[in-house]
Amino acid sequence: MSIHLQNVSVEIGGEKIIDHVDLALERGTMNVLLGATLAGKTSLMRLMAGLDKPTSGKILVDGADVTGVPVRKRSVAMVYQQFVNYPSLSVYENIASPLRVAKVKGDELDRRVREAARILGLEPLLKRQPSQLSGGQQQRTAIARALTKRADLVLLDEPLANLDYKLREELREELPRILSQTGATLVYATTEPLEALQLGGKTATLSQGRLVQFGPAGDVYHRPNHIESARVFSDPPLNELPISKTAAEVRFADGSTRPAIGTLARIADGNYTVAFRADIVSLRAAWPQSLTFSGEISVAEISGSESFVHVTSPLGTFVCVEPGVSTLQPGQRVDVHVDAARVFVFDSAGALVDAGKAS
Amino acid sequence: MRRGVMPRVMLIAYLAMLMLPIYWLINLSLRPNEDIMSRMALWPHHPTLEKYFFILNDPTWVHAFGVSLTYVLINTVISVTVALPAAYAFNRFSFIGDKHLFFWLLTNLMAPAAVYAMPFFNLYYAVGLFDTVWAVALAHCLFNVPLAVWILEGFIGGVPREIDESAAIDGYSFSRFFIRIFLPLIANGIGVTAFFCFMFSWVEQLLATTLTATNALPFAAVMTRSYSVSGMDWTLLAAAGVLTMIPGAIVIWFVRNHIAKGFALGRV
Numbered sequence: 001m002s003i004h005l006q007n008v009s010v011e012i013g014g015e016k017i018i019d020h021v022d023l024a025l026e027r028g029t030m031n032v033l034l035g036a037t038l039a040g041k042t043s044l045m046r047l048m049a050g051l052d053k054p055t056s057g058k059i060l061v062d063g064a065d066v067t068g069v070p071v072r073k074r075s076v077a078m079v080y081q082q083f084v085n086y087p088s089l090s091v092y093e094n095i096a097s098p099l100r101v102a103k104v105k106g107d108e109l110d111r112r113v114r115e116a117a118r119i120l121g122l123e124p125l126l127k128r129q130p131s132q133l134s135g136g137q138q139q140r141t142a143i144a145r146a147l148t149k150r151a152d153l154v155l156l157d158e159p160l161a162n163l164d165y166k167l168r169e170e171l172r173e174e175l176p177r178i179l180s181q182t183g184a185t186l187v188y189a190t191t192e193p194l195e196a197l198q199l200g201g202k203t204a205t206l207s208q209g210r211l212v213q214f215g216p217a218g219d220v221y222h223r224p225n226h227i228e229s230a231r232v233f234s235d236p237p238l239n240e241l242p243i244s245k246t247a248a249e250v251r252f253a254d255g256s257t258r259p260a261i262g263t264l265a266r267i268a269d270g271n272y273t274v275a276f277r278a279d280i281v282s283l284r285a286a287w288p289q290s291l292t293f294s295g296e297i298s299v300a301e302i303s304g305s306e307s308f309v310h311v312t313s314p315l316g317t318f319v320c321v322e323p324g325v326s327t328l329q330p331g332q333r334v335d336v337h338v339d340a341a342r343v344f345v346f347d348s349a350g351a352l353v354d355a356g357k358a359s
Numbered sequence: 360m361r362r363g364v365m366p367r368v369m370l371i372a373y374l375a376m377l378m379l380p381i382y383w384l385i386n387l388s389l390r391p392n393e394d395i396m397s398r399m400a401l402w403p404h405h406p407t408l409e410k411y412f413f414i415l416n417d418p419t420w421v422h423a424f425g426v427s428l429t430y431v432l433i434n435t436v437i438s439v440t441v442a443l444p445a446a447y448a449f450n451r452f453s454f455i456g457d458k459h460l461f462f463w464l465l466t467n468l469m470a471p472a473a474v475y476a477m478p479f480f481n482l483y484y485a486v487g488l489f490d491t492v493w494a495v496a497l498a499h500c501l502f503n504v505p506l507a508v509w510i511l512e513g514f515i516g517g518v519p520r521e522i523d524e525s526a527a528i529d530g531y532s533f534s535r536f537f538i539r540i541f542l543p544l545i546a547n548g549i550g551v552t553a554f555f556c557f558m559f560s561w562v563e564q565l566l567a568t569t570l571t572a573t574n575a576l577p578f579a580a581v582m583t584r585s586y587s588v589s590g591m592d593w594t595l596l597a598a599a600g601v602l603t604m605i606p607g608a609i610v611i612w613f614v615r616n617h618i619a620k621g622f623a624l625g626r627v
Contacts, residue, residue, distance in 0.1 A: 051524055071527045078528050084521040088543030098529040149529065 001062050001075070001152040001185055002027045003048055008057030010043055010209075017043045018054070019209040025185055030176070030201025032217065033189040035232055039206040041189035045155045048187060049076045061153075074153075077146035077184075081158040083138035085130040091117075091141050092126040098149035116148040119178055136167035143175075147182060154184045158191065172198060193235045197221060205229040227275060227350040236278045236308050236319040239338075244271045254314040262289040262340025263356040272353060273346045280339040281320035283309060283328070287339040293318065294335050300326040311336050381604070388597035395593045410598040420599070423581040426492055427561065428606060430577070433496035434503055435556040439549060441500070442507030447537075449508065450515040451523065461512075464505040475501060476569045483570055494570040495577065499563060503556045510555065514548025550617030557610050561603075578603060 003025050010018040018040050025031050033041040046052040047059060050071040059067045066074065077098070085094045093100075095113045104112065117123045120140040130138055139159060146154055159175075160168045176199050179186050188199055196203045196217055203221075204214040205228070213220050213229040224230035231238045243250045246269050251257050260267075264274065286292070295313030300322075302308075307326035311318045311334060318336050328334070342356040387395060388410065389403040414420040448454075449461050479498050483489045488497070518541070526536040542549070568580040582599050611618070 049524075049528060051527070071524070072530055072532070076528055078525070080521050080525070082519065082521060084519065084525050086522065086526075086540050088540065097531075101530040101535070145529070 003153060003185060004060040004063075005044070005047065005054075006058040006060060008047060008054040008059065010047065010052065011055045017209050018047070020057075021209075021211045023204060023211055023214060025187065025202075027185055028183055030179065030186045030188065030199055032196040032199050032201060032203045033187060033206055034191070034193065034196045034203050035189075035206030036191055038208075039232070040209040041206060042157055043209070044206070045078070045157050045187060045189060048153065049078050049155055050074045075151045076153045076155065077149045077151035078155040079139070079142050079146050079157065079159045081161050083130075083135060083142055083162065085138055085141050085145070087130055089130075090126065091122060091128050091130065091133070094130065094141055095122075095126075095144045095148050098145060102149075112148050116144040119147065119181070120144045136163050136171065139163060139171070143178075147178070150182070150184070152184055154179070154182060154186050156186070156188045158189050160195070161191070176200065193221075193233045196233070203233070205232040207232055223352065223355040224344065225352050227273060227344075227346040227352075230275055230277075230344055230346075234277050236321070238275050238277060239281065239316075239318050240273055240275045241315055242271070243274050245269050250274075252315055256314075258291050261291070263343050263345055263354050264291075264340060267345050267354055271348050273348070273350075274343050275346060276338055276343040278308065278319045278321045280342045281318055282337045282339075283311075283320060283322060283334050286337045287341070289340040291338040291340045291343075292335055293338070294333065297328050297330050297332045297334060299330065300328050302326070384597050384600050387593055388601050390594060392592060392594050407594075410592075410594045411602070413595065414598055414602060419576075420578075420581055423576050423578045424602070426571075426575050427567075427578040430492040430495040430499070430567070430575070431557055431560040431606075433492060434499040434560045435553050437496065437500055438503040438507045438556045439511075439553055442504055442511050442552065443542075443549075445504075446508045446511035446515050447541075449512050451520065461508075464508055467505045468502050472502070472563065472565050476566055479566065480569055489570060490572045490574050492575050495567045495575065496560075498566045498570055499560045503559055506559065507552045507556055510552045511545065511548055514545045514551075518544050547617045547620045550614045554610055554614045554618060558607060561607060 005021055005023045007020055007022050008018060009016060009020050021040075021044065023044075033044060035041050043052070047054055050059075050066065050069055050073075053067065057067075058065055061074075085091075086097060089097065092113060095116055096109055099109050099112060113126075114123070117126055120143055122137065122140055122144055125133060125137060125141075130141060133141065139162075143156075143159065146156075156179075160171055163171065172195060179188075186201070188195075190196060200217055202215060203217040205212040205220060205224070207228045212232065213225045220229060221233055224233060227238075227240070242253050243264075245251075245260055245264065245267060248260050248265075249257050250260050250264050280287075293311075293313050293315060295311040295318065297309060298312045298317065299310040300307055301310075302325055305324065307322045307324070309320050309322050309326055309328060311320065313336070318338075320336065322328075344355055345353040347353050386400070386403055389406040389408070390400065391405065391407060391409075394400065394403075394405065449457060475498070479494075480489070483494045483498075488494045522540065522544070523536070526540050531540065564577075564579045567577040568583070571577060571580065578599070582596060582603075
C-alpha cells in the first residue's frame with residue numbers, strides 16, 4: 001500500500017516532536033528514515049502504525065484517510081529496537097501469534113510459520129522460549145513475526161541497534177534480501193548512514209522533527225539539498241568550514257586564503273559553508289585538485305578495518321578516514337588534503353549551492 | 360559462607376529468635392492445662408493431641424474454620440480481579456487526577472479498621488448482608504483492593520509498553536491480549552498480591568468479628584469466645600492458634616517461588 005503523511009505535526013507538552021512533515025511512500029518500496037536520536041524517526045513510525053495520532057495533519061493509506069483508525073484495524077507490522085516478543089509464548093507461538101489472531105489455521109498456519117522461521121534461520125529454535133535465545137535470535141523472532149503477518153506496511157525501528165557488532169553486520173547483509181521478498185511497503189529507521197546506503201531504496205533525512213530531504217538513497221547521499229541532510233548522512237561527522245569567496249580566491253576563518261578550485265571555482269562571490277565527508281579527506285596523497293590544510297593529529301580511532309583520524313587545525317577539527325590500522329601518533333604534524341572537486345557548498349542559510357562533481 | 364563461624368552463629372541465633380514464639384505455641388498446645396499452670400517446660404513431657412481432636416470434632420470450630428477460609432478466598436478473588444484492570448489503567452494511561460486517585464486509594468490503608476467497623480455494621484445490617492461471609496469478604500476489600508492495586512501496578516510497570524503495542528499491531532483484541540499475553544507476564548505479581556490479600560484478610564479480626572454473629576462466625580471469634588466462657592483453656596487456645604497458622608503456611612509453601620521473584624522484581 002502507499003502511505004502519505006500529509007503535513008503532520010505532533011506536539012507533546014508544547015514541544016514539537018514532529019514538525020510539519022509531508023512524506024509520501026509508494027507501494028512496495030524500501031524507505032529509510034535516517035536521523036540522529038530524537039530526530040523523530042520513531043514518532044513518525046508510530047504515526048504510520050496508528051499507535052499515535054498526529055496533533056495536526058492527515059495520514060492517507062491508498063488515498064483513504066486513516067488518521068483516526070486504531071492500530072488493530074490496520075495492516076501493519078512493526079519491529080522495535082528493543083527485542084519485543086511475547087515472553088510467555090514459545091518461538092513458534094510468537095511467530096504464529098498474528099496468524100492465530102487472523103484465524104489462520106492448521107497446515108496453512110504451520111506452513112507460514114515454518115517459512116518465516118526458515119528465512120530467518122530459526123527452525124531449530126521453534127520450541128524454545130524467547131528468554132532462552134540470544135539477542136540476535138530474539139530480534140530474528142520479532143522480524144519473523146512481522147513477516148509472517150504479511151502486512152502491507154512493515155515498520156522496522158532501528159532493528160539492529162541493540163545487537164552486537166558481528167550479528168549486526170550479519171543481519172544487515174541478510175535483511176535487504178529478506179525484506180525485498182515481502183513485497184510490502186517497508187520503512188526502516190536508522191541512525192547509521194551506511195545502513196541507509198546498503199538498504200538502498202529511498203532515504204528520508206530527518207532532523208529535529210523535520211523532514212529535510214527525501215529521495216533515492218544515492219541522490220540524497222551525493223546531492224544533499226541542505227547542510228542538515230549532509231550532516232545526518234555522514235559518519236564520521238561532516239567537516240564544515242565557513243568561507244568567503246572573492247574572484248579567484250577563497251578566504252577561510254583564520255584569514256588564510258586558497259585558490260578557488262574544483263567546486264569552489266563555480267560559485268558566485270559571497271559567504272558560504274564548504275562541507276565534505278571524511279572519505280574525501282586524505283593524509284597521504286594529494287588529489288588532482290587539493291585544498292591543503294596543516295594541523296596536528298589529536299585522536300586516531302580504529303573502526304573495523306579503517307581508522308578515523310582527527311586532525312586539529314586553526315580552522316577546527318578535520319576527520320578523515322585512513323585505510324588499515326593507523327600508526328599515526330597524537331601530536332604529529334600532518335598535511336590534510338581535501339578533494340576540492342567533490343566538496344559541497346552550502347549558502348549561509350544551509351541550502352545547497354553546488355554538490356561538486358556528483359552534480 | 361566460606362570462612363568464620365560468626366555468620367553461622369548469627370544466623371542460627373536469628374532463626375531461633377524467629378522460631379521461638381511458634382515453638383512455644385506448639386509446645387503449649389501439646390501440654391495439658393494442669394502441666395502448663397504448674398511449671399515451665401522447654402518441651403512437652405507428656406505430649407497430647409487431645410485438644411486438636413477436640414477442635415476438629417467440634418462443629419462450631421470446624422464451621423468457623425470453613426467460614427474464615429471462605430471469606431478470605433472470596434476476598435482474595437475479588438481484590439485481585441478488581442485490582443488488575445485498575446492497576447493496568449493507573450500504569451498505562453494518564454487521565455486527569457490519576458495521581459491523586461492513586462494516592463487516595465493508598466490512604467484507605469492508613470485508616471484503622473475500627474473506623475469503618477461501625478458504618479459497615481450499620482450498612483450491612485440495613486441491606487441484609489450482616490452475618491454472612493460476603494459481609495467480611497467485601498469489608499476486607501477496603502484495604503485489600505488498594506493494596507492489590509499498589510502491588511500490581513509495580514509489576515505491570517515492569518512489563519514494557521511495547522508488548523501491549525505489539526499485540527495491538529498483531530491484531531489482538533484487548534481482552535485477548537490481556538488474558539493470553541499479559542496475565543502470564545505478571546503471574547508472579549498476581550501470586551504475590553493474592554498472598555498478601557489472603558494474609559491480611561486471614562489475620563484481620565476486628566471487622567470479621569463485628570460484622571458476624573452466629574452463622575458466619577470466624578475462627579478467631581470462636582477463639583476469643585472460648586476463653587470467656589470456660590475460663591482460660593491454654594491448651595485449646597494454643598492448638599487453635601497452631602491451626603490458624605496452617606492455611607497461611609500452606610499458601611506460603613505454594614507461592615514461595617513467586618514471592619521470591621516478586622520481591623526481586625516488584626513493589627513488595
